[in-house]
Amino acid sequence: MATSARDINIRRDLNVSQNANLSTSPTASFQSAPSSHGGSAFAGRTIPLANAKHLKPFATEDIKVLLLENVNQTGRDILTGQGYQVEFLKSSLPEDQLIEKIRDVHVIGIRSKTKLTSRVLKEARNLIVIGCFCIGTNQVDLQYAAEHGIAVFNSPFSNSRSVAELVIAEIIALARQLGDRSMEMHGGTWNKVSAKCWEIRGKTLGIIGYGHIGAQLSVLAEAMGMSVIFYDVLNLMALGTAQQVPTLEALLSKSDFVTCHVPELPETKDMISSQQFEQMKPGAYLINASRGSVVDIPALIHAMRSGKIAGAALDVYPNEPAGNGDYFNDDLNTWASDLRGLKNVILTPHIGGSTEEAQSAIGVEVGQALVRYVNEGTTLGAVNLPEVTLRSLTMEEPNHARVIYIHHNVPGVLRKVNEVLGDHNVDKQMTDSRGDVAYLMADISNVDNATIKELYERLESLSSRIMTRILY
Numbered sequence: 001m002a003t004s005a006r007d008i009n010i011r012r013d014l015n016v017s018q019n020a021n022l023s024t025s026p027t028a029s030f031q032s033a034p035s036s037h038g039g040s041a042f043a044g045r046t047i048p049l050a051n052a053k054h055l056k057p058f059a060t061e062d063i064k065v066l067l068l069e070n071v072n073q074t075g076r077d078i079l080t081g082q083g084y085q086v087e088f089l090k091s092s093l094p095e096d097q098l099i100e101k102i103r104d105v106h107v108i109g110i111r112s113k114t115k116l117t118s119r120v121l122k123e124a125r126n127l128i129v130i131g132c133f134c135i136g137t138n139q140v141d142l143q144y145a146a147e148h149g150i151a152v153f154n155s156p157f158s159n160s161r162s163v164a165e166l167v168i169a170e171i172i173a174l175a176r177q178l179g180d181r182s183m184e185m186h187g188g189t190w191n192k193v194s195a196k197c198w199e200i201r202g203k204t205l206g207i208i209g210y211g212h213i214g215a216q217l218s219v220l221a222e223a224m225g226m227s228v229i230f231y232d233v234l235n236l237m238a239l240g241t242a243q244q245v246p247t248l249e250a251l252l253s254k255s256d257f258v259t260c261h262v263p264e265l266p267e268t269k270d271m272i273s274s275q276q277f278e279q280m281k282p283g284a285y286l287i288n289a290s291r292g293s294v295v296d297i298p299a300l301i302h303a304m305r306s307g308k309i310a311g312a313a314l315d316v317y318p319n320e321p322a323g324n325g326d327y328f329n330d331d332l333n334t335w336a337s338d339l340r341g342l343k344n345v346i347l348t349p350h351i352g353g354s355t356e357e358a359q360s361a362i363g364v365e366v367g368q369a370l371v372r373y374v375n376e377g378t379t380l381g382a383v384n385l386p387e388v389t390l391r392s393l394t395m396e397e398p399n400h401a402r403v404i405y406i407h408h409n410v411p412g413v414l415r416k417v418n419e420v421l422g423d424h425n426v427d428k429q430m431t432d433s434r435g436d437v438a439y440l441m442a443d444i445s446n447v448d449n450a451t452i453k454e455l456y457e458r459l460e461s462l463s464s465r466i467m468t469r470i471l472y
Helices: 073-080 095-102 118-122 142-147 160-175 178-186 212-223 248-254 274-279 297-306 336-340 356-376 413-421 449-460
Strands: 029-031 064-067 085-088 107-110 129-132 151-153 204-208 227-231 257-260 284-288 309-314 345-347 401-408 425-434 437-445 465-471
Touching (some): 107 356, 118 142, 129 356, 160 257, 160 345, 160 356, 204 212, 212 227, 227 248, 297 336, 336 345, 401 413, 413 437, 449 465
Parallel strands (some): 064 085, 064 107, 129 151, 284 309
Antiparallel strands (some): 029 465, 401 437, 401 465
């Protein structure tokens, strides 16, 4: 690893002219704070070079990382291994405490409970990247983050198998009423019955949302003798003998078990409500391990009490506690006691991805994405910024710098940026836009500290600028 450089201009209240004693290390960087105005696979990832030159932002020991909600040890090890200052907390924080903590950090890692609202992010004057060590990113104000040059990464694949296996277990448990029998035995009651207990072989599973989890679930269910149909807003290639149906109603009317695997969107709010329960087969079962807003819980309670639905398994809820404890009550959700009182209903505390394997893989996936972004500026896998990457610089390119310019997507920007870069040898350059935000990355050769300082100041002066970083 190359020698660490001095920290140059990483705080909003410092400016370049106050830091004229520039480092000669090839691992230093300039970086601006966000201005006050305003997902996909890693399959396209560039292959690391054996002699890759390690670009480091400022001095690595000055990079401050805050990890909340008991992020897995694998992720912590990756970040501490870079020499970053890593603070680790096992729980989420209330908003006011979070604001105090986030003011000086460059990187924050969270899971599903921490809410990074615009009010919180407004106070994050040094923040450049957010790592969501989970699938969902709805806990982050993605638009605000993008408008202020803050990249957001998540882990869209790593816990897919864990969620799929939980759903398979719940299908069997509901079909055999295992939850009720277990509770009865714990209470001392022996109740050996076979009425309305079924094998799952030969039954039809309807999957709403045929993404990474839905597709894996499809394969597992077929292996156990189930017929699989699925509904998705996209036309997708089915695995095995699964068949796509054209409408949600068609899926509901044919399925013995219905399971939801869709993101939280305005279109999916109360996707399963009174009308959909009426369309389901009498005695069908419902499973939701996606997002709590997808199922209308009062409508589910009514369908269960009427006998239309024979059982349900829920892993997610509209409002979830911020930590462990006896918080799943009517104060949190007004219907909680009614839901808890139903027979053959499995309630789990959002544990779909809570396995050692999944959390370890998530730690690696998100931890590596954070390091790539901080050290190299690569946005592959970012959920709120354009996906841009360049091949790594090599040790044979010692006098190179990587320019990263995040800007408003307005006409004329590239002409002005290239006027700045035009006096230098641009070895490679890539730019892309996403909505109102664009991301430019360029590698420039034959530069020294004075040149880098000049480049930085000229880019910072452009009216289109959101954030400028120069890695060298």
